[in-house]
Ligand SMILES: Nc1ncnc2c1ncn2[C@@H]1O[C@H](COP(=O)(O)OP(=O)(O)OP(=O)(O)O)[C@@H](O)[C@H]1O
């Protein structure tokens with residue numbers, strides 16, 4: 001898919017994703033070694049966005065399994081369409097039960113879910129398993145099986161093997177520790193907060209029209225906030241939101257009043273706002 | 286950096302050094318790492334480092350260790366820097382400029398020159414070396430603060446709102462420079478003494494392997510930041526154990542109800558989940574000076590795990606015992622202040638300030654007998670050093686008889702148990718005593734010993 005790490009960076013940038021060297025290198029290797037990519041990091045650093053960008057670059061369809069507490073095989077893998085099966089049974093043509101049974105357990109009555117969808121199909125596919133840590137431990141066993149052989153067995157239909165392996169991205173916020181077995185299947189990428197220069201570029205790309213000097217100030221203030229001991233430090237998503245807000249307010253430069261009035265866009269907890277205001281000397285205004 | 290002739294040996298040595306620091310790396314990962322190196326080449330150090338990290342590591346907490354070891358096996362340069370190294374004043378001038386500009390590449394280069402010019406000591410082979418301490422003592426980068434700030438201001442960089450961020454930013458750059466100097470000194474020493482040995486000895490272990498008893502303030506602060514991730518890891522492990530324990534019998538009614546959609550054929554048996562009540566936990570913590578770091582950390586960890594239990598009560602003692610469960614509830618908001626608050630607000634000492642296990646445990650058995658019952662697991666945290674007073678074995682026996690389990694976690698190395706005033710072996714005859722010297726051991730013990 002990619003010829004070099006630079007090729008990864010350049011093509012991701014074209015779709016609007018600015019990759020750090022760590023991100024570009026790991027994406028390149030995941031493609032080369034054909035291994036799933038496990039991306040961990042705080043909220044809002046672009047984990048989900050990365051998978052979307054890879055799909056865009058590869059001209060691949062994006063299949064997304066959004067994990068949540070209670071997600072199970074029938075949501076992740078496949079399910080039989082019971083209602084339709086019942087209809088078919090009660091429509092009762094002239095046939096034996098054996099014939100009916102063969103019929104209702106055929107493709108027509110199968111509801112494929114993301115994992116199965118990603119494995120079938122011949123087109124290039126990016127499979128995004130988002131927020132894996134939200135799913136229960138049982139689901140990991142299922143993922144492990146699918147990601148080992150890229151095949152799924154439906155007892156009534158037989159084994160379905162991928163003709164073309166999808167590029168797999170799993171994301172996690174580490175709200176729960178994923179099992180060692182699953183980790184060992186994957187290449188590991190931690191996305192942290194970008195360095196100042198990269199974050200400045202992200203802001204200017206995502207908030208066109210923002211003045212370069214203002215973008216720089218925004219990133220410096222966010223950097224200072226991250227160095228404080230806050231309950232929730234601002235992420236890239238908040239930096240972008242703040243820059244957008246400032247642009248909408250028509251601000252040309254930062255001043256203490258403006259920062260104080262818009263701090264709520266960057267910080268979500270009231271005690272964080274207070275702590276930051278004190279440290280940044282905003283109370284004086 | 287071109288492909289080193291001994292690329293394979295280099296990579297194997299690197300992996301061995303990481304393993305020696307407790308990073309678990311299997312053969313599969315090593316093969317992946319070799320493939321990554323082949324695909325990326327050795328020309329670009331940053332790409333190589335990221336590629337090896339992606340294949341060899343599976344969690345974030347080992348990354349700092351990884352980077353330090355990587356710097357030794359795939360160093361930025363070889364030997365001394367080329368050209369003349371300036372004298373101290375010249376270095377300080379250029380360092381001030383680089384700090385003002387925030388130029389990372391220049392800072393790395395200056396670290397190399399600084400160690401070469403200021404860090405060497407000794408002259409006879411065997412006694413000579415390179416010291417980051419000496420380099421930094423002579424260069425004193427922290428004293429450049431005011432000068433760099435004024436330089437930046439003079440160039441118009443300190444104006445407007447962000448001017449107030451300047452000092453902190455410069456301070457962070459100076460910190461980064463100090464780390465660069467430390468890494469460079471290690472590299473130079475490794476060239477002399479062999480990198481395998483330096484990787485083993487001079488690279489600081491990950492925070493979870495630092496002895497509680499010898500951890501300095503910085504390391505304890507770093508450790509506190511690992512409480513939440515460790516708690517999450519343990520919660521996952523406990524949940525898995527709980528699930529295994531509760532996997533039980535078939536629920537006939539629900540199985541039949543479920544079978545309606547399969548024409549009455551019971552295809553999926555529904556298992557009945559036993560929902561055992563969660564266990565109760567009592568902590569008895571020695572918070573006297575010698576073991577305070579250990580106790581504080583363990584209390585925070587237990588607090589972070591509190592929803593794994595139906596009830597948690599925490600008691601602290603030095604030579605008197607007092608309940609501090611309430612203080613701990615607030616401890617989550619301000620973990621650094623926890624120790625100080627306990628010592629300020631609880632009654633832990635009588636006429637003198639040193640530990641007395643016998644009196645404290647006796648007081649617990651007497652005053653708080655109701656806290657321990659057949660569903661309670663008791664953890665005692667402390668070094669069992671009684672200052673030569675009576676260990677009061679009867680009190681411990683009494684607690685052990687009432688509780689479901691009693692475990693004693695001792696932060697001292699096993700080899701020191703029973704030496705001097707340690708009553709460790711006397712207590713160990715009555716309750717299970719475990720060596721618990723660092724966060725890694727603590728995590729393993731809690732994951733294994735807690736009832737689910
Ligand atoms: N490197 C980047 N290049 C371009 N945009 C980025 C980058 N990093 C983050 N963003 C932007 O930040 C926002 C948040 O990204 P995203 O939703 O992918 O975060 P996330 O890591 O998946 O967070 P969560 O854990 O909350 O799901 C998006 O709007 C995305 O466009």
Ligand SMILES: [Mg+2]
Pocket residue numbers: 047048049130171
């Ligand atoms: Mg996301």
